[in-house]
Amino acid sequence: MSQIKLMSRAGRVVSGATAELGETLAVQSQARHTPIRTMCCSNEKTLTMETLNPKIIKLQYAVRGPLVDRAAVIKKELEKGAKKPFKTVINANLGDAHAMQQIPITFIRQVIACAVYPDLIKTADFPDDVKERAQSILKACAGQKSVGAYTSSYGMDMIRNHVAEYIECRDGHPAKWENVVLCAGASSGIKHCLELFCNKVDGKDTGVLIPIPQYPLYSATLAEYGLGQVGYYLDENNGWVLDVAELERAMCDASDKYAVRALVAINPGNPTGQVLKRENIEKIIKFAKENSLMIFADEVYQDNVYAKGSKFYSFKKVMTEMGAPYNTVELASFMSISKGYMGECGLRGGWMELCNLDPDVQANLYKAISAMLCPSTIGQIVVDCIARTPAPGDPSYEQFECEKSNTLDSLAKRAKMIVETFNKMEGFKCNVVQGAMYAFPRIQLPKRAVEEAKKAGVPADGFYAKRLLEDTGICIIPGSGFGQSPGTYHFRTTILPQPKLLKEMLVIFQAFHQKFTKEYA
Known part of the structure; x- marks a missing residue:
């Protein structure tokens, strides 16, 4: 063997057989990789629709789908002077309160301002309790006591403690702050928990029971994670109640294909707007216990209860008061700063409380969450403000309570207005x-319109919603994006437009529907 000397990457000189082996490996490596480079053209993409993750292709998210994209294009066209049969686009598709001109809560915004720019604590004419709150938050921050620093992956311990106190006050039962995780909106927490189920059991993929109609976050995430969607229909004829017999039907139908391991309940409902009665929640918890299911309690609208006789009960409260053996059901409940009276969608904050999880499972969940570093500090500040609102006697108390009640009272009036108007329209039925x-009215569509939609290859309610947008500028989401009983048609609209705009929207809606019905009669 020739004594060829080579310099290794580490700078060592190697010779003899080692060098010869190195040459051989280099030649083999070159031969192995050359065909790949030869086959690939310089303009060929690494990612194509053929090589893209098929789960991403399957994923659909109706509330930000093609209709919303089209609404954005129309809005830009109007801004450039395009002539349309309307002057503005009304985005009734999203539960984005501030986009619909809801006024922010002063206390929340003042605390954020002081925390982000601490000089205001000394110079601004803000109430003392605002400044004290901002100072306490800054003391809990790292480094130079700045909200620009990372926090714990699960949120600031101080704020987690305050959330646990809020839950205790709400339910009348203890809550452990270690089981509270702050997140970038409820959606983040929901996705983290659903990810735990990405595994086969007894050779079957995991199935998750979700309500139909449902909030598309669930169907989209299940598709993304490769989990099975097991839909159970809410009973529209009885105010969208959750019927345990329907849960049993859905579970039985899915049992051959999936190992059903979790159940999602949205209360108050999205898109359906129902508030579950306590007895209904008890039946759901019993069903979960009997079938070894973990409950996902989506309770982000817990402050939004309007109808006389309706009352919000948390799954945690009901489960605890049911006692053994039901108080051992695995439960994750979710809350958000985006809804309620706050409507701070863009600041991305929320929390989840975990109950009865296996300690090792919870530790692994926390490990996965830690990979995302931490939720937005600004969102955490808002969480603190709603978990620990101004108390009687505090300088901010009266203004806070006034703004909160005005917002919720106005929403209650708009909820009533929208239902009454739709129920006066021919072919409409709205619970x-x-x-x-949101309202989720059922609509009868003319047979010819259904046939035209079929020819166009789109759902009939999507056909209706597209015409509504193009003719009036009103953007709604067709019921097919949420799921609905076969042969029925619905759409979701928010109740968030301010009263004057909502009245205007409903008048336009009535005129459009009359015209549409006549056209396809």
């Missing part, structure tokens, strides 16, 4: 909006 921020 009472007991809570949340």
